Amino acid sequence: MPKEDVFEKLRKLQEILSEKIQLEHEVEEAPKILVTQEELLARLKKSFIDKNVEFEKSRVSEAEFRNLLAEAESHREKSEKNMDAVSTQREYEALDKEIRDAADKEQQYRKELQKEERTLAELDEQIKQNTALIEAQEQELGERKTGIEVEVADKKAQIANLEKAENDLIPGLDPEVLFKFERIIRNKMGKGIVAIKNGVCMGCHMVLPVQFANTVRQGEEIVFCPYCSRILYYEESGGDEASYFDAGDSGSLSDLDDIDDEDYDEGEEEEEKAGIDYDE
Numbered sequence: 001m002p003k004e005d006v007f008e009k010l011r012k013l014q015e016i017l018s019e020k021i022q023l024e025h026e027v028e029e030a031p032k033i034l035v036t037q038e039e040l041l042a043r044l045k046k047s048f049i050d051k052n053v054e055f056e057k058s059r060v061s062e063a064e065f066r067n068l069l070a071e072a073e074s075h076r077e078k079s080e081k082n083m084d085a086v087s088t089q090r091e092y093e094a095l096d097k098e099i100r101d102a103a104d105k106e107q108q109y110r111k112e113l114q115k116e117e118r119t120l121a122e123l124d125e126q127i128k129q130n131t132a133l134i135e136a137q138e139q140e141l142g143e144r145k146t147g148i149e150v151e152v153a154d155k156k157a158q159i160a161n162l163e164k165a166e167n168d169l170i171p172g173l174d175p176e177v178l179f180k181f182e183r184i185i186r187n188k189m190g191k192g193i194v195a196i197k198n199g200v201c202m203g204c205h206m207v208l209p210v211q212f213a214n215t216v217r218q219g220e221e222i223v224f225c226p227y228c229s230r231i232l233y234y235e236e237s238g239g240d241e242a243s244y245f246d247a248g249d250s251g252s253l254s255d256l257d258d259i260d261d262e263d264y265d266e267g268e269e270e271e272e273k274a275g276i277d278y279d280e
Helices: 003-085 089-169 175-187 210-218 241-246 261-274
Strands: 193-197 231-234
Touching: 003 089, 003 175, 003 193, 003 231, 175 231, 193 210, 210 231
Parallel strands: 193 231
Antiparallel strands: none
């Protein structure tokens, strides 16, 4: 296959792969959108359970104070009736003390009972509010899940169409080149094949040796940038380009078409040494 056709296929494939990879990322990230809302719902349910536990404890305390108050009232009333049967001062003083003690307890229990009644009313209101919030959150979460499921299904359908278009393009292309090409696109934010202009790689903007640039210009083989590992193709830019390609060789690089994983990693290191973040 003529190299011009190969480069044209790779450029089209780059567009397809870039879009497919972006859609795959969106499909993977879609469920994470619900995490915050699910955490909020979990906190609401925990609060609901805790409030119900508090409510039950308060209800038990309220019943106990109600019984104690009833006993104190009964004891006081009984002691007051017994006053009519008192015959001595000592009996009167003892009975009077019982009445006063019973009245003090009655007052104390009534205050505690009122406190528990207020607590019960507050907890009951909080439980009602939590119930309403939980129902609203569950409904909203369900609707969002349905929406995301529809969105994910649509994106998966788009991915399937892109894969069909990808399969239509790859016949005749070197499988090893395809493997490296897709890997580069995933690591280089959608750019796996870039032009070389005036001897400069348009992917990493590094100046390439003249002899190497001439190899790219001839277009007789697949050449990878030694710095960013992208596939290079020649593109006319005018200006002083002719003088650049006519200049004396400023260095050479060989066997770039046979780049392996180790060479790929070295290309990454070169980018870091150059102090430029080409992925941004």
